[in-house]
Amino acid sequence: MRKSLEGAIKRLNLSQAETHRGLWLDRYLESADRKDTEAKHKLVQQVVQIPEPGEYAAFFRRYQEASKAVGARTCKPTTRGRLVVGLGGKGVLETGLTLHRTYGVPYIPGSALKGLASRYAHLHLEGEAWRRNLGEFRRGEAQAALFGTQEEEGAVVFFDALPLPGEWELREDLLNPHHPEYYGGADAPPADWDSPVPVPFLSVTGTFLVALAPAPGFSPPPGLMEAAWRILAWALAEEGVGGKTSSGYGRMVLEEGCAEGSAPGGQARAASSPEYEALLTRVRSLKYRELEAFFKLEASRILALGPQELDGLKEALKEGKLLSNPRDLKDMAKRDQMVKQVLERMGLV
Numbered sequence: 001m002r003k004s005l006e007g008a009i010k011r012l013n014l015s016q017a018e019t020h021r022g023l024w025l026d027r028y029l030e031s032a033d034r035k036d037t038e039a040k041h042k043l044v045q046q047v048v049q050i051p052e053p054g055e056y057a058a059f060f061r062r063y064q065e066a067s068k069a070v071g072a073r074t075c076k077p078t079t080r081g082r083l084v085v086g087l088g089g090k091g092v093l094e095t096g097l098t099l100h101r102t103y104g105v106p107y108i109p110g111s112a113l114k115g116l117a118s119r120y121a122h123l124h125l126e127g128e129a130w131r132r133n134l135g136e137f138r139r140g141e142a143q144a145a146l147f148g149t150q151e152e153e154g155a156v157v158f159f160d161a162l163p164l165p166g167e168w169e170l171r172e173d174l175l176n177p178h179h180p181e182y183y184g185g186a187d188a189p190p191a192d193w194d195s196p197v198p199v200p201f202l203s204v205t206g207t208f209l210v211a212l213a214p215a216p217g218f219s220p221p222p223g224l225m226e227a228a229w230r231i232l233a234w235a236l237a238e239e240g241v242g243g244k245t246s247s248g249y250g251r252m253v254l255e256e257g258c259a260e261g262s263a264p265g266g267q268a269r270a271a272s273s274p275e276y277e278a279l280l281t282r283v284r285s286l287k288y289r290e291l292e293a294f295f296k297l298e299a300s301r302i303l304a305l306g307p308q309e310l311d312g313l314k315e316a317l318k319e320g321k322l323l324s325n326p327r328d329l330k331d332m333a334k335r336d337q338m339v340k341q342v343l344e345r346m347g348l349v
Contacts, residue, residue: 105162
C-alpha cells in the first residue's frame with residue numbers, strides 16, 4: 001500500500017500556478033523512509049519554487065483596510081538575515097514553518113510578537129513593574145497593563161504579521177548536526193568519525209506588515225502605544241523572533257521613524273548611537289569576571305559616548321550588579337591606565 005502511494009506521488013506534476021504551498025509540504029513527500037534525506041531535500045526545493053498565489057495581493061489589501069478600521073497603526077519590519085517561525089512544528093520534514101492556511105504564505109503570529117515583546121521587557125527594562133513570573137502567573141504593573149494577565153486582556157492588540165506581496169522569498173536551509181548519537185542522548189562521545197545527518201528546512205526573507213492597536217473599548221494613556229512599538233522594535237532587532245535566534249535568525253529592523261516616540265515610563269528618549277546600543281547589548285550578557293576585559297576592549301567606544309549615554313551605560317552596569325564592589329574598580333584602575341580613564345569618565349573612581 002505504501003509503495004503504491006509513493007509511486008502515485010512521484011507521478012504527480014507540480015503545477016506551480018495552482019499548487020497550495022502548505023498542502024504540497026504536508027502531503028507530497030515522495031518517500032516515507034526516514035533515512036531517505038534526498039526525498040526531503042527535493043520536497044524543500046519544490047516548495048521554494050511555488051509562486052505567491054495571485055489572490056494574495058487582494059487579501060493583503062483587505063487586511064490592511066481592516067487593520068485601519070479598528071484603529072491599528074502599521075509598520076514594515078524587514079529581515080536582516082533569515083527568519084523561521086514554527087520550526088518545532090510537526091511535519092514530514094521533522095521541522096516546520098508557519099504558513100497561512102488559505103494562501104500558503106509564511107507569516108508571524110501576533111502571539112509570537114506579543115510574547116517576544118513581553119520577554120524583552122522582562123529581561124531588559126528597568127524596574128519591578130516590567131518583571132514577570134510565569135510559573136506563578138504574576139506580572140508587574142507595566143507588564144500586566146501592556147500585555148495582560150490570566151484575568152484581564154492587555155491594553156495592546158498584536159496582530160499577525162503578513163508578508164508584503166512580492167517582497168518576500170522562501171529559502172532552502174539546512175541543519176547539519178555532526179554528532180547525532182551524542183546529541184540524541186546516546187552513551188557515545190562526539191568524535192571526528194561521526195557522520196553528519198543533514199536536515200533540510202525552510203526559512204524566509206523579506207518585508208512584513210506589523211499592526212498594533214489599542215484593545216477594543218480602551219483609551220490608552222499618552223505614550224503607551226509608543227512604548228509598545230519601541231519595545232517591539234528593540235526586541236526584533238536584538239533578540240529576534242521565531243526559532244534559531246541564538247544563531248542570528250529572526251532579526252528584523254522596523255522602517256525608519258516607525259518606533260520613534262516616548263520610551264517606557266513616559267520619558268523622551270533621544271536617538272541612540274550604534275556604539276551605545278552595541279555596548280548595552282554586550283552588557284546584558286556580561287559576567288562579573290569579564291568586567292575588566294570589557295573596559296579594556298571597549299575603552300575607545302565608551303570614552304566617545306556623550307553624557308546621557310554614559311549615564312545609561314552606567315545604569316545598565318548597575319542593573320546587572322556589575323558595580324557592586326568599589327574596591328575591585330579601584331584595583332582595575334591601578335592595573336591599567338586606559339581602564340582608569342574609562343572609570344574616571346564614568347565617575348566610578
